Amino acid sequence: MQVREPDPSAASLEPRLAATVLLVRDDPFQVLLVKRSAIGSFPSRRVFPGGVVEKQDLHEKWRSLCRGGDHLNDADIAFRIAGIRECWEEAGVLCTVDGELGGLSDARSDDLLSLVERCGAHLDLGHMADFAHWVTPPSAPKRWDTRFLLARAPRDHVLCCDGVETVAADWVEPKVALDRDADDMHGLLFSTRANLQLLAMSDCVDDALEAARNRPLIRVTPSATRKDGRFLVSIPAEAGYPVSEGWVAEAPRL
Structure with a gap:
């Protein structure tokens, strides 16, 4: 897998690789949502932590600094490193197995590879x-x-937003987040809402992980049709989501 510098002229042709993390915990079963700042990508939206895959996420040193990834190829590892890095940068949550991690609040400016080493x-x-x-x-x-x-x-862990990309973070039950969506002036992105609906089919972390590992990973490319000033967004039914279409008030940003 190669990561190329973005070319604005080719933005509509070549999608950028990105990773997004549904970070979950039990008692009660909750997922982490962060609120984006008013500027930048997805302004003021509540989303899962995530961002583009960067060159550092592909560094060869990562294999010796990871556990539980022997069955993964380099691309799979890079996506996971990117997701872990984004959780750390945007919400101050770092998933580790062991190590002396004291004083991390003073190390937020360090790159993840140097920090873990x-x-x-x-x-x-x-x-x-x-x-x-x-x-x-x-x-x-x-x-x-x-x-x-x-x-x-x-x-x-202690949630700590970076104040630049994200301005708030909280743990919320998937069904509660979906209920709040109806009253939120900014609403949820269609992809966020759809994946919350899929997550809400599980009752705990173990069940959610088992369901994800047993579910075929199907590439989803949404389509949108405009009607009466709104957009109907659709995804393939075979993707396994409980809902395969939904209305949004503005051109969907997925």
């Missing part, structure tokens, strides 16, 4: 599973090839 820690890929794979339609002005990953949250 210095602390003698290992990233836990065994607590992650592929959840979904979405690709923005070719007609969109910006495109992403996004791997949605499901991950068990570490027990001892």
